[in-house]
Amino acid sequence: MVRGHWDRARLWIIAGLVVFAYVxxxxxxxxxxxxxxxxxKVIELGMMERLIRHMLSLSVTFFDRQSHGDLxxxxxxxxxxxxxxxxxxRDCSLRRHSP
Numbered sequence: 001m002v003r004g005h006w007d008r009a010r011l012w013i014i015a016g017l018v019v020f021a022y023v024x025x026x027x028x029x030x031x032x033x034x035x036x037x038x039x040x041k042v043i044e045l046g047m048m049e050r051l052i053r054h055m056l057s058l059s060v061t062f063f064d065r066q067s068h069g070d071l072x073x074x075x076x077x078x079x080x081x082x083x084x085x086x087x088x089x090r091d092c093s094l095r096r097h098s099p
Contacts, residue, residue: 040086047082051075 055071063071 040083043086044079044083048075048079051078 052075055075
C-alpha cells in the first residue's frame, strides 16, 4: 500500500514537470515570435525611411511626371516584398541554430 502511494506521487510529479516544461516552452516560443516580429518591424521601418529619404532627394520634375499615389504604392510594395524576403531568411537562421 505504501509503495503504491509513492508510485502514484511520483507519477503526479512527473506529470506536473511535463506540463511545466510544456508551459515554459510555449512561453519561450511566444517570446521568440514577438522578438522576431519586432526585429522585422525595425528592419522594415529602416527600409521605409531609406526609401523616403531617397525620394526626397529626387528632383521636382521627377514628381511632376509621376503620380504621387503611384509612388507611395510603389514604396509600400517594395517594403512588403522586402518583408517577404526577410521571413524565409529568419526561418533559415532559426533552423540553422536549433539542435
